[in-house]
Amino acid sequence: AKPSVRWRRVLLKVSGEALAGDRTQNIDPKITMSIAREVAAVTRLGIEVAIVVGGGNIFRGASWAGSSGLDRSSADYIGMLATVMNAIFLQATMESIGIPTRVQTAFRMSEVAEPYIRRRAVRHLEKGRVVIFAAGTGNPFFTTDTAAALRCAEINAEVVLKATNVDGVYDDDPRRNPNARLLDTLTYQEVTSKDLSVMDLTAITLCQENNIPVVVFNLSNPGNISKAIRGERVGTLIGS
Ligand code: UDP
Numbered sequence: 001a002k003p004s005v006r007w008r009r010v011l012l013k014v015s016g017e018a019l020a021g022d023r024t025q026n027i028d029p030k031i032t033m034s035i036a037r038e039v040a041a042v043t044r045l046g047i048e049v050a051i052v053v054g055g056g057n058i059f060r061g062a063s064w065a066g067s068s069g070l071d072r073s074s075a076d077y078i079g080m081l082a083t084v085m086n087a088i089f090l091q092a093t094m095e096s097i098g099i100p101t102r103v104q105t106a107f108r109m110s111e112v113a114e115p116y117i118r119r120r121a122v123r124h125l126e127k128g129r130v131v132i133f134a135a136g137t138g139n140p141f142f143t144t145d146t147a148a149a150l151r152c153a154e155i156n157a158e159v160v161l162k163a164t165n166v167d168g169v170y171d172d173d174p175r176r177n178p179n180a181r182l183l184d185t186l187t188y189q190e191v192t193s194k195d196l197s198v199m200d201l202t203a204i205t206l207c208q209e210n211n212i213p214v215v216v217f218n219l220s221n222p223g224n225i226s227k228a229i230r231g232e233r234v235g236t237l238i239g240s
Helices: 029-043 072-096 118-126 144-154 188-193 201-209 224-230
Strands: 009-014 048-053 101-105 130-134 159-164 185-187 214-218 236-239
Touching (some): 029 048, 101 118, 144 159, 159 224, 185 188, 188 201, 188 236, 214 224
Parallel strands (some): 009 159, 048 130, 101 130, 159 214
Antiparallel strands (some): 214 236
16 A cells, blocks of 8 residues: 655646536536536646546547548547647636636647647646646647647656546456456556557557556535645556
């Protein structure tokens, strides 16, 4: 068992799926508001928060590629654009409750958001602003989990906090096996060798190579985001 740690700078990954809530629309404003409130509470404690948003609630490149002659790269660019929509929605929600927030995109859309500039992102964080990284890595064939690992390493954040719709990582699929156990801790090795679908291999390998711990936790339990950000035990902790 790992002692609880208090992070100074965190990278919160919010998947598109998580933003969708009960799925009556692509984005559930109740979800974005609860994220904003919880992030607000921890930034008041002086913890610096950067966010990478996914886009799966709107468009997932891989599942569209091939249909109607759409090549994978084009499909992925549409997927990246979807993350920008989520980012702007989340930014607007955060600013509506007074959290200064900047969106930085991996490819230029200067009328809409700042371009990604590492040193500028770090400066925003130091000033207590939340930075939302959008458009993934800017490259097709990657995921926003990989973008989360990459940005985390670049800005020297201490941990990737992966907010999902499940309580953490199980030793088996809890929907099929009622005896599946929620795992407290896991090594990178176990994630890759047991093919536990936590993150894609590119993302988890990048975390492993840079010694970035990953916490997988449930976004829908109230208080979980702030617990995870404050370093309290929640979900599954992945490390070496
Ligand atoms: N995407 C991409 N490159 C990246 C990040 C994302 O091409 O660096 C595309 C890809 O098509 C992906 C979509 O954007 O399906 C949405 O991102 P993702 O599926 O990672 O979102 P999440 O699963 O977190 O909602």
